[in-house]
Amino acid sequence: MKNLVGTSSSHATGAKAAKKVNFFKALRSLRASREKNENKNSLLRQWHGPLTDQLVLHPGDFGLGKVPAKFKPDATTRVVCGFCSTGCSLDVHLKDGKAVNLSPSANYPVNLGMACPKGWEALTPLGAADRGTTPLRRGADGQWQAATWDTAAKLFCDGFKDIVARHGPESIAFLSTGQICTEELALLGALFKFGMGGVHCDSNTRQCMATSHVAYKQSFGFDAPPFTYADFEESDVLVFIGSNICIAHPIMWQRVLRNKKNPRIIVVDPRRTETAMNATQHLALQPKSDLTLLYGIAHILIANGWIDRTFIERSTVDFETFSEFVRPFTPEKVAAETGLKVDDLLQVAETIHRGKAVSFWWTMGVNQGHESTRTAQAIINLALMTGNIGRPGTGANSITGQCNAMGSRLFANVTSLFGRDFRNAEHRSEISKLLDIPVEKIPAQNSWAYDQIVQGIADGKIKGLWVIATNSSHSWIDQENFNRLAEQLEFLVVQDLYPTTETAERAHLFLPAAGWGEKEGTLINSERRIGLVKNVSPAPGQALSDFSIFRLIARAWGCGEMFRDWSSPEAVFQILKKLSAGQPCDVTGIRDYKMIDDHGGIQWPFSSVQFSVSSFQTESAELKTESLKLETFRERRLFEDGRFFTPDGRAKFLFDLPRPLAEPVDAEYPFILLTGRGTSAQWHTNTRTGKSDVLRKLYPARPYVEIHPDDAARLEIRRNTGVALISRRSRVECMAFITTNVQRGQVFVPMHYGIANKLTRSDFDPHSRQPNYKYCAVRLEAVKK
Numbered sequence: 038m039k040n041l042v043g044t045s046s047s048h049a050t051g052a053k054a055a056k057k058v059n060f061f062k063a064l065r066s067l068r069a070s071r072e073k074n075e076n077k078n079s080l081l082r083q084w085h086g087p088l089t090d091q092l093v094l095h096p097g098d099f100g101l102g103k104v105p106a107k108f109k110p111d112a113t114t115r116v117v118c119g120f121c122s123t124g125c126s127l128d129v130h131l132k133d134g135k136a137v138n139l140s141p142s143a144n145y146p147v148n149l150g151m152a153c154p155k156g157w158e159a160l161t162p163l164g165a166a167d168r169g170t171t172p173l174r175r176g177a178d179g180q181w182q183a184a185t186w187d188t189a190a191k192l193f194c195d196g197f198k199d200i201v202a203r204h205g206p207e208s209i210a211f212l213s214t215g216q217i218c219t220e221e222l223a224l225l226g227a228l229f230k231f232g233m234g235g236v237h238c239d240s241n242t243r244q245c246m247a248t249s250h251v252a253y254k255q256s257f258g259f260d261a262p263p264f265t266y267a268d269f270e271e272s273d274v275l276v277f278i279g280s281n282i283c284i285a286h287p288i289m290w291q292r293v294l295r296n297k298k299n300p301r302i303i304v305v306d307p308r309r310t311e312t313a314m315n316a317t318q319h320l321a322l323q324p325k326s327d328l329t330l331l332y333g334i335a336h337i338l339i340a341n342g343w344i345d346r347t348f349i350e351r352s353t354v355d356f357e358t359f360s361e362f363v364r365p366f367t368p369e370k371v372a373a374e375t376g377l378k379v380d381d382l383l384q385v386a387e388t389i390h391r392g393k394a395v396s397f398w399w400t401m402g403v404n405q406g407h408e409s410t411r412t413a414q415a416i417i418n419l420a421l422m423t424g425n426i427g428r429p430g431t432g433a434n435s436i437t438g439q440c441n442a443m444g445s446r447l448f449a450n451v452t453s454l455f456g457r458d459f460r461n462a463e464h465r466s467e468i469s470k471l472l473d474i475p476v477e478k479i480p481a482q483n484s485w486a487y488d489q490i491v492q493g494i495a496d497g498k499i500k501g502l503w504v505i506a507t508n509s510s511h512s513w514i515d516q517e518n519f520n521r522l523a524e525q526l527e528f529l530v531v532q533d534l535y536p537t538t539e540t541a542e543r544a545h546l547f548l549p550a551a552g553w554g555e556k557e558g559t560l561i562n563s564e565r566r567i568g569l570v571k572n573v574s575p576a577p578g579q580a581l582s583d584f585s586i587f588r589l590i591a592r593a594w595g596c597g598e599m600f601r602d603w604s605s606p607e608a609v610f611q612i613l614k615k616l617s618a619g620q621p622c623d624v625t626g627i628r629d630y631k632m633i634d635d636h637g638g639i640q641w642p643f644s645s646v647q648f649s650v651s652s653f654q655t656e657s658a659e660l661k662t663e664s665l666k667l668e669t670f671r672e673r674r675l676f677e678d679g680r681f682f683t684p685d686g687r688a689k690f691l692f693d694l695p696r697p698l699a700e701p702v703d704a705e706y707p708f709i710l711l712t713g714r715g716t717s718a719q720w721h722t723n724t725r726t727g728k729s730d731v732l733r734k735l736y737p738a739r740p741y742v743e744i745h746p747d748d749a750a751r752l753e754i755r756r757n758t759g760v761a762l763i764s765r766r767s768r769v770e771c772m773a774f775i776t777t778n779v780q781r782g783q784v785f786v787p788m789h790y791g792i793a794n795k796l797t798r799s800d801f802d803p804h805s806r807q808p809n810y811k812y813c814a815v816r817l818e819a820v821k822k
């Protein structure tokens with residue numbers, strides 16, 4: 038019975054199942070037929086998305102071709118991009134005075150009608166849902182509470198004044214950025230040091246350009262990148278050292294591609310980067326053996342007499358000592374220490390020798406090293422000894438990182454007293470007179486560098502910190518250490534576009550700032566070109582420009598009167614002109630913002646003595662008073678006369694023996710961790726680029742590590758599976774990307790993901806105090822999930 042019932046039941050179940058199958062078959066067929074009909078219909082009618090009249094294209098005017106109605110502008114205006122140091126110009130399309138879209142400016146000497154993905158998406162981060170729209174104070178429950186600007190300014194002043202009263206003026210500090218306008222940086226530096234009585238402050242330019250700053254200053258007598266972008270097109274040999282220009286500075290790379298001389302391109306990089314893939318010779322050296330390599334190349338050039346004696350004798354000092362110094366750096370020794378072949382070294386030296394116009398370019402692969410200043414100077418030495426400087430297509434050329442790193446280096450009043458020395462009484466007196474500020478308000482000591490400020494927190498000396506437009510909790514080296522210390526601060530104020538950054542999440546007070554495109558001011562790009570940022574979009578809610586926030590704080594602090602003349606960004610630009618007079622960065626010849634705008638940006642120097650305003654105002658091809666054509670003004674390089682900014686006008690050969698690494702690999706941590714840029718769609722900590730749907734589609738969402746196939750096989754790590762990276766600081770997990778682009782024993786993690794700096798080690802170049810992000814020891818483990 039049981040069986041029978043069972044059989045009967047099985048039959049019933051079988052029939053039911055058959056019915057079910059038929060039902061699903063019928064359903065699938067019905068769906069397929071409906072979809073077919075819908076597809077047919079969708080040619081005529083679609084139920085979702087924009088309406089037809091929104092899709093119709095109309096003449097956009099302003100040379101924009103056809104655009105949808107909602108993007109049809111009634112005006113356009115040029116604004117220089119606020120991401121990287123290339124300084125491209127973007128034509129912002131305006132409707133009723135507000136930005137609706139943008140496109141790259143065609144007639145701008147930097148980008149010539151091109152922009153990278155970040156530039157195209159520059160307006161998007163302004164509309165992000167998590168913009169800060171009101172000041173926020175941390176409540177007793179740890180949650181944000183909205184506050185008025187009056188309350189926020191009072192909390193700011195009470196908090197910092199209380200700390201100063203208890204611990205002295207050296208107990209407060211700020212960390213700023215190369216992302217805000219020059220005028221804002223100048224006001225911030227003046228407010229903090231002269232108005233608030235603070236001493237210690239630094240900027241995130243310490244993380245990218247401090248090395249170039251110090252290297253140039255020591256070698257040339259001033260922080261002066263000598264090149265203009267036209268040099269990319271005029272070289273017949275381009276040497277890129279630690280620079281993945283293809284993705285880090287894609288528009289500069291486009292300038293290289295426009296070079297009609299079929300140039301030799303030498304790339305020095307441990308990784309087979311996108312730039313290395315396009316090189317005529319790639320030197321995949323061992324990480325941080327670059328200083329040895331550069332000395333080795335100098336050795337070969339000198340040994341073969343491939344040097345420019347005339348230039349050396351006329352324009353440099355200390356060549357003979359340098360020549361003696363590099364004698365032991367024989368090709369055999371250098372090959373052994375760099376992992377390269379002797380023939381490779383000889384080939385590089387010969388290519389440099391044969392080049393008529395050789396340019397040397399470097400960026401973070403050099404700057405972010407443990408002996409970065411001497412490495413940068415080893416590059417400068419090669420340019421000097423071969424006479425490759427001051428001529429078209431030549432130069433020892435540091436490519437800047439952030440859009441206004443150069444503005445920060447010149448005018449932030451952080452490491453130097455507006456280009457002078459805080460410790461020099463005459464300089465303090467000069468600045469006091471120029472700015473009408475009591476001399477006793479100017480500190481007579483230098484500020485601590487970024488790492489010293491962080492150490493100051495650890496030592497209990499820094500109690501209050503103001504972080505402006507930077508995300509230290511993500512970007513600072515040995516990030517977890519920084520975050521532990523940030524928790525110890527009595528008062529942390531973050532001023533930013535978003536209260537959601539890793540740093541803002543730890544703050545006691547948040548000040549909502551306007552972003553690029555919501556304010557005005559100037560930025561200075563890699564080739565020293567001053568460009569204009571304009572207010573083309575209203576800031577959300579109560580957010581204010583950084584400039585206005587600084588003015589508000591000055592009033593609340595009680596030093597507003599000291600800055601009565603610093604009334605607007607353009608008024609500050611006029612003050613900066615005054616401060617620049619007679620300096621290598623003299624810009625007294627620039628009349629006003631309009632002149633910058635009219636002429637596609639203007640490179641410093643541009644002194645009123647050198648270039649008369651009246652001549653420059655003449656737009657005709659022939660300029661009258663100085664018979665200089667406009668082109669001469671548009672693309673200028675330094676040192677054409679072989680004179681440098683040192684007291685005797687000669688550049689210096691500077692050098693030191695290579696130093697050992699602080700954390701070499703060993704049996705426990707056998708892999709070298711390299712970090713760097715991931716894609717052209719990501720910018721630094723991804724605070725802004727992460728807000729764009731378009732940009733997010735252009736890079737992997739999950740953090741990943743590049744591993745050589747042999748290492749992956751040995752450790753049983755498979756493609757796209759989890760892998761743990763472990764350093765002496767932290768353990769993180771990410772996805773495995775197996776590629777021969779990295780060498781055996783090396784791994785690479787893009788800096789944009791928060792995991793990278795959990796692993797990096799606090800280690801600094803002794804001259805520039807720039808962090809060494811490019812080498813620490815890690816081990817790998819497959820994650821068995």
Ligand code: SF4
Pocket residue numbers: 118119120121122123124125148151152153154155156157286287288289
């Ligand atoms: S290359 Fe730099 S400046 Fe140019 S559009 Fe891209 S991010 Fe902006």
